[in-house]
Amino acid sequence: MAHHPGDPPTADQARFEEQILESWQRHAAAWTQAIREDRIESRRLVTNRAILEAVWSRAPRSALDLGCGEGWLTHRLAGHGIDALGTDAVPALIEAAKTRGKGRFQLASYDAIAKGAIQERFDVAIANFSLLGQQGVEDLFQAVPALLTPRGALIVQTMHPVLCRGDLPYADGWRPGSWDGIPGDFSDPAPWFFRTIASWIRLFVRNGFAITDIREPLHPNTFRPAAILFIGARISPLAPPHPPRQR
Numbered sequence: 001m002a003h004h005p006g007d008p009p010t011a012d013q014a015r016f017e018e019q020i021l022e023s024w025q026r027h028a029a030a031w032t033q034a035i036r037e038d039r040i041e042s043r044r045l046v047t048n049r050a051i052l053e054a055v056w057s058r059a060p061r062s063a064l065d066l067g068c069g070e071g072w073l074t075h076r077l078a079g080h081g082i083d084a085l086g087t088d089a090v091p092a093l094i095e096a097a098k099t100r101g102k103g104r105f106q107l108a109s110y111d112a113i114a115k116g117a118i119q120e121r122f123d124v125a126i127a128n129f130s131l132l133g134q135q136g137v138e139d140l141f142q143a144v145p146a147l148l149t150p151r152g153a154l155i156v157q158t159m160h161p162v163l164c165r166g167d168l169p170y171a172d173g174w175r176p177g178s179w180d181g182i183p184g185d186f187s188d189p190a191p192w193f194f195r196t197i198a199s200w201i202r203l204f205v206r207n208g209f210a211i212t213d214i215r216e217p218l219h220p221n222t223f224r225p226a227a228i229l230f231i232g233a234r235i236s237p238l239a240p241p242h243p244p245r246q247r
């Protein structure tokens, strides 16, 4: 059955969203180790630099790192003098983040953020490989404009839909998970929600963003994109339509 934005989630979809968080809870230690030992080749060679360059392109003074994991990006930004807040739903990751580096950290799921858990505004909100679900991500997108300064932007880096679809159709939908390319003690991956490029763009536009750039950073050995990045600038709410002319 087709599921349209705005429809209430089905029981299966709600369960998939829970499985994503359960999986990150189980893998918090393995993930922290993989990142801190720089084990993921695509991050080392391509995507860490890509997200940093995208952030620098907005010259922000403040940044919100959504789904910050063990905190490397928040640490890096705070180390450059940016007032950076990292948020994640997994307590063990937030605790790991607080043990090193600069930056502020807050335990907050996307659901909690959508319900108002953060009461500040930032020049950029960033989601680096952290938008994995469906409804939770859509609710978060709705909430992000209110978390941005008037010239603020949302930057999303994610797997490239054209290259990660495998043999499945190029269409939005839940997919079985995989830890391919992530060495370490990882098992039992959670499902994740695949979005086409058009669907990502629609998500930005529907929530009041103008896409100002789409980047496809290339892997230096394969010459294929290692990821896709979207930069969406917040646009002011549209002026109400002109009142009907008096005749």
Ligand SMILES: C[S@@+](CC[C@H](N)C(=O)[O-])C[C@H]1O[C@@H](n2cnc3c(N)ncnc32)[C@H](O)[C@@H]1O
Binding pocket: 020, 021, 024, 035, 066, 067, 068, 069, 070, 071, 072, 073, 087, 088, 089, 090, 093, 108, 109, 110, 111, 127, 128, 129, 130, 131, 132, 133, 136
């Ligand atoms: C692949 S990791 C990326 C972590 C970090 N952004 C990085 O670049 O290293 C995905 C992160 O998204 C977080 N996440 C997934 N779903 C979430 C949700 N609903 N609310 C908050 N965090 C979530 C996970 O806990 C995990 O830390």
